[in-house]
Amino acid sequence: MLDTNFDPKSVEASLYEAWESSGAFKPKADGAPFAIVIPPPNVTGSLHIGHALNNTLQDILARFERMRGKSVLWQPGMDHAGIATQIVVERQLAEQGNIGRRELGREEFLKRVWTWKEESGGAITRQLRRLGASCDWSRERFTMDEGLSRAVLKVFVQLYKEGLIYKDKRLVNWDPKLQTAVSDLEVENIEVKGKLWRIKYPLAEGGGEIIVATTRPETMLGDVAVAVHPNDERYQALIAKMVKLPLTDRLIPIISDEYADPEKGSGAVKITPAHDFNDFEVGKRHKLAPVEVIDREARMTGDIPERFRGLDRFKARDAILAELEQDGLLDGAEDIAHAVPHDEKTKMVILEPMLTEQWYVDAKKLAEPAIAAVESGKTKFTPENFANTYFHWMRNIQPWCVSRQLWWGHQIPAWYAPDGKVFVEENEQAAKAAAKAHYKKDTPLSRDEDVLDTWFSSALWAFSTMGWPDDTPEVKRFYPTSVLVTMYDIIFFWVARMMMMGLHFMKDVPFHNVLIHARVVDEKGAKMSKTKGNVVDPLVLIDEYGADALRLTLAMKAAPGKDVRMGRGVVEGYRNFGTKLWNAARFCQMNECVNWTAFDPKSPKHMINRWIVSELTETAATVTKELEAYRFNEAAGALYKFVWNVFCDWYIELIKPLLNGSDEAALAETRATAAWVLEQIIRLLHPFMPFITEELWSRLGEFGPQRARMLIVEAWPVLPEGLIDKKAAEEINWLIDLVSLTRSARAELNVPAGAKIPLLLIGGAKESCKRLERHQELIDRLARLDYSTIADTAPAGAVTFVHGEATVALPLEGVVDFRAEASRLAKEVKRLDGEIAKIDAKLGNAEFVRKAPDAVIEEQRERRADALAAKAKLEAALERLRAAA
RNA sequence: GGGCGGUUAGCUCAGCGGUAGAGCGCUUCGUUUACACCGAAGAUGUCGGGGGUUCGAUCCCCUCACCGCCCACCA
Numbered sequence: 001m002l003d004t005n006f007d008p009k010s011v012e013a014s015l016y017e018a019w020e021s022s023g024a025f026k027p028k029a030d031g032a033p034f035a036i037v038i039p040p041p042n043v044t045g046s047l048h049i050g051h052a053l054n055n056t057l058q059d060i061l062a063r064f065e066r067m068r069g070k071s072v073l074w075q076p077g078m079d080h081a082g083i084a085t086q087i088v089v090e091r092q093l094a095e096q097g098n099i100g101r102r103e104l105g106r107e108e109f110l111k112r113v114w115t116w117k118e119e120s121g122g123a124i125t126r127q128l129r130r131l132g133a134s135c136d137w138s139r140e141r142f143t144m145d146e147g148l149s150r151a152v153l154k155v156f157v158q159l160y161k162e163g164l165i166y167k168d169k170r171l172v173n174w175d176p177k178l179q180t181a182v183s184d185l186e187v188e189n190i191e192v193k194g195k196l197w198r199i200k201y202p203l204a205e206g207g208g209e210i211i212v213a214t215t216r217p218e219t220m221l222g223d224v225a226v227a228v229h230p231n232d233e234r235y236q237a238l239i240a241k242m243v244k245l246p247l248t249d250r251l252i253p254i255i256s257d258e259y260a261d262p263e264k265g266s267g268a269v270k271i272t273p274a275h276d277f278n279d280f281e282v283g284k285r286h287k288l289a290p291v292e293v294i295d296r297e298a299r300m301t302g303d304i305p306e307r308f309r310g311l312d313r314f315k316a317r318d319a320i321l322a323e324l325e326q327d328g329l330l331d332g333a334e335d336i337a338h339a340v341p342h343d344e345k346t347k348m349v350i351l352e353p354m355l356t357e358q359w360y361v362d363a364k365k366l367a368e369p370a371i372a373a374v375e376s377g378k379t380k381f382t383p384e385n386f387a388n389t390y391f392h393w394m395r396n397i398q399p400w401c402v403s404r405q406l407w408w409g410h411q412i413p414a415w416y417a418p419d420g421k422v423f424v425e426e427n428e429q430a431a432k433a434a435a436k437a438h439y440k441k442d443t444p445l446s447r448d449e450d451v452l453d454t455w456f457s458s459a460l461w462a463f464s465t466m467g468w469p470d471d472t473p474e475v476k477r478f479y480p481t482s483v484l485v486t487m488y489d490i491i492f493f494w495v496a497r498m499m500m501m502g503l504h505f506m507k508d509v510p511f512h513n514v515l516i517h518a519r520v521v522d523e524k525g526a527k528m529s530k531t532k533g534n535v536v537d538p539l540v541l542i543d544e545y546g547a548d549a550l551r552l553t554l555a556m557k558a559a560p561g562k563d564v565r566m567g568r569g570v571v572e573g574y575r576n577f578g579t580k581l582w583n584a585a586r587f588c589q590m591n592e593c594v595n596w597t598a599f600d601p602k603s604p605k606h607m608i609n610r611w612i613v614s615e616l617t618e619t620a621a622t623v624t625k626e627l628e629a630y631r632f633n634e635a636a637g638a639l640y641k642f643v644w645n646v647f648c649d650w651y652i653e654l655i656k657p658l659l660n661g662s663d664e665a666a667l668a669e670t671r672a673t674a675a676w677v678l679e680q681i682i683r684l685l686h687p688f689m690p691f692i693t694e695e696l697w698s699r700l701g702e703f704g705p706q707r708a709r710m711l712i713v714e715a716w717p718v719l720p721e722g723l724i725d726k727k728a729a730e731e732i733n734w735l736i737d738l739v740s741l742t743r744s745a746r747a748e749l750n751v752p753a754g755a756k757i758p759l760l761l762i763g764g765a766k767e768s769c770k771r772l773e774r775h776q777e778l779i780d781r782l783a784r785l786d787y788s789t790i791a792d793t794a795p796a797g798a799v800t801f802v803h804g805e806a807t808v809a810l811p812l813e814g815v816v817d818f819r820a821e822a823s824r825l826a827k828e829v830k831r832l833d834g835e836i837a838k839i840d841a842k843l844g845n846a847e848f849v850r851k852a853p854d855a856v857i858e859e860q861r862e863r864r865a866d867a868l869a870a871k872a873k874l875e876a877a878l879e880r881l882r883a884a885a
Numbered sequence: 886g887g888g889c890g891g892u893u894a895g896c897u898c899a900g901c902g903g904u905a906g907a908g909c910g911c912u913u914c915g916u917u918u919a920c921a922c923c924g925a926a927g928a929u930g931u932c933g934g935g936g937g938u939u940c941g942a943u944c945c946c947c948u949c950a951c952c953g954c955c956c957a958c959c960a
Contacts, residue, residue, distance in 0.1 A: 002919090004919075004922095189958095189959095196960065197960095215959080216960095260960085261960075264959080266960075267960090268960085269960050270960080278958090336960095338960095339959065385890080388889070389889070389955070389956090392887090392955095392956075396956085488954090519954095557898095559898085559899080562890095562891095563953095565898095570897095570909085573908085575922070576920095578922085579920065579922045582920080583922095583923090584919065584920080586920075588919080633899090637907090637908095641907090648919085649924080649925095652919075743926065835904075838904095839904095842903090842941075845940055846940080848940035849940080850940075851939090851940050852903075852940060852941075853903090855903095856941095859903075860903080
């Protein structure tokens with residue numbers, strides 16, 4: 001016998017172990033392929049609520065399709081997360097009092113990172129198991145493992161040889177703390193309060209000055225010009241004149257360029273090509289060589305006055321401003337708010353545009369087929385509007401800087417000869433051979449120190465995890481994958497780049513569908529953050545309420561395009577649903593509704609059983625349809641309602657008399673039907689709540705014949721045609737309405753609990769009489785109606801409640817607040833009057849009658865007739881009420 | 886500056902051409918053997934403002950206001 005509560009803690013781990021060891025997570029040999037590659041979590045990561053959402057949705061799809069008979073590959077793995085991991089290990093070294101990585105040396109440092117990875121990395125894979133994620137762990141991959149690294153090398157070399165990867169010296173976003181370049185996407189512009197200083201640049205000849213405005217005075221040492229707009233009348237006379245750059249001996253020209261905006265600042269802008277992206281372009285246009293004055297640690301450097309050299313950029317700013325002030329060259333300053341580029345990880349370091357040589361991928365070229373594939377619908381976004389986001393970015397894509405000055409990552413396969421010539425090959429031998437061929441002799445080579453952007457290897461994930469570049473059965477069978485489930489924040493970082501790489505190397509899209517889900521935020525809708533202290537830890541929730549409760553909560557709230565609000569209160573609510581289900585099963589078990597042998601859902605004769613089969617059939621169809629459309633909330637919602645509000649609230653109540661009755665045939669049929677419906681419920685719920693359903697599957701199996709298989713590999717309910725029984729549905733819904741109605745009447749009129757309510761049927765109620773007779777015992781039990789007063793007219797002093805054919809009449813003596821009741825009735829009459837007037841206006845509108853569809857018009861007529869009839873009855877009741885009063 | 890989304894019950898949100906809905910919360914009542922992690926009933930809405938299309942608009946179009954988010958710029 002089941003206990004009254006499900007205890008997730010006692011079964012989750014062993015159920016998971018049983019699934020995994022049974023091989024259920026592996027793709028089966030036959031069946032249509034269905035593949036999902038997991039968005040690889042960082043090896044440093046631990047499961048946060050966003051992962052929980054992301055992987056719950058993937059798992060629902062994986063389990064759903066598995067049950068539908070497909071051969072499901074859910075490919076798991078982890079990302080080496082270059083920057084994040086390097087930071088973690090460096091911090092750990094520091095904490096342990098070790099020397100820094102530079103002192104340690106590259107080789108030794110990398111050894112430490114691998115050790116760290118083996119010992120502490122990948123906690124998240126254990127946590128994903130706790131969530132119930134049915135990934136094929138036997139195929140787990142890591143972006144730095146041997147196979148994936150081989151894929152990376154091959155891709156890099158091929159792109160290089162195709163001219164799609166090249167080295168270039170240009171401005172990049174530089175992180176002075178980490179000492180590496182980062183891509184545009186990794187920059188976070190944060191609005192800060194700053195000052196806009198106005199600085200006088202004296203003309204070289206003839207006195208006078210030009211005022212430039214800047215937020216970054218320290219870069220003035222690298223100025224190569226002052227630009228004004230060609231049409232700016234204020235400065236026409238000054239174009240081509242020279243100014244003396246303050247604090248230096250340099251003379252720089254005043255140039256004319258449309259970049260200068262007369263509206264901004266003074267209309268004259270200083271041009272510092274080495275330290276500003278726009279200025280770099282202006283400098284190029286005017287063939288002005290950049291002057292570098294800030295070094296890679298963000299200190300002042302280069303051909304500048306000795307006193308500034310080596311100063312930190314912000315100290316230099318203060319010093320420069322002080323001197324300008326002293327020299328009378330500062331023309332005031334105003335406070336402004338402006339966006340300053342920060343590193344996206346810590347948001348503490350201000351990035352510096354830095355002139356460096358880096359490796360770039362020609363993204364523009366690769367983007368073309370990637371754009372076309374979404375345009376043609378080969379890859380579809382859900383929700384669709386994210387395709388716009390994708391298009392916008394792809395059509396304006398910039399060269400992708402893929403080199404990073406880090407150690408942890410895929411080292412770039414480029415070797416340099418002493419003369420600087422580069423040889424890009426998959427390994428050192430090949431590079432040496434290439435060099436030998438070029439120089440006609442052995443030449444010493446040194447390898448590029450840099451590593452690749454982490455997203456470079458992630459971009460290959462959809463095929464590298466399947467064994468590419470080898471020609472594996474998995475690649476043949478599972479590429480392209482079916483659906484990629486991810487959040488919108490990595491559309492650019494990952495989705496777009498997977499599209500580019502997939503199309504280039506596999507000649508096909510990496511996935512047919514991209515399901516973009518929303519963020520998880522706190523109950524108030526605020527972003528979760530450690531500093532705010534509003535972070536909800538999924539592992540704590542699993543401990544407290546079980547993985548199923550968390551999963552159902554996430555699924556119920558995963559409406560397309562909507563943030564998922566999470567608090568523990570909601571999870572508690574869905575945990576209650578598990579208890580409800582558990583107790584429904586318990587009830588079934590107590591009543592021996594556990595024999596599921598060869599039940600034909602078409603066989604039941606009893607209305608109630610036919611009705612529940614019908615309802616179940618509709619629910620199963622809805623759940624299937626909604627899951628196919630990735631509307632998890634709709635699918636889960638339909639099940640929730642069916643289980644709680646139909647199966648538990650009504651069906652179980654309605655069959656109690658049958659289960660306790662003396663009709664053996666009805667008893668047997670009801671037991672079988674209840675058992676069958678419960679079993680379908682358990683199957684349908686399994687993708688959402690795998691643990692409780694699997695547990696119920698086996699526990700309920702203790703009573704019947706042996707279960708052959710675990711629920712995880714059982715079939716999804718596909719119900720035959722003809723199970724929808726409209727007649728039964730109508731009759732049972734009538735019954736339910738009648739019971740609700742009398743309950744409502746009882747409450748409203750304060751009828752004492754023990755007292756019966758006389759039932760009165762007025763006019764044309766033959767069918768109702770029959771129904772009443774058929775369900776007399778039930779109605780008596782649930783509504784406590786007294787049939788002795790069945791009559792065809794209402795006695796004076798009764799209030800009638802009209803519902804379809806049945807009218808419930810209640811004696812008023814002693815139980816009714818007449819005035820309140822009269823006012824209620826009057827109000828209702830008024831409402832009906834309004835409705836009738838509205839319909840009359842409609843029906844009186846010639847155009848409506850002419851143009852509206854017949855069905856709509858007929859509906860309006862019917863509604864009018866109903867309203868009129870209802871009104872008449874209410875008025876009569878009101879009359880009697882007044883008389884009685 | 887460009888783009889996307891939102892504005893519906895006290896709260897959180899569905900609905901997206903033809904009777905305004907759910908969950909939670911609230912009020913009242915109940916609890917005879919699945920479940921108090923329970924059951925029943927009830928109350929609450931100028932569907933953000935203004936215009937338009939339509940026989941008919943919460944729904945489609947335009948516009949305004951406010952709130953999110955993304956991209957770009959920021960002298």
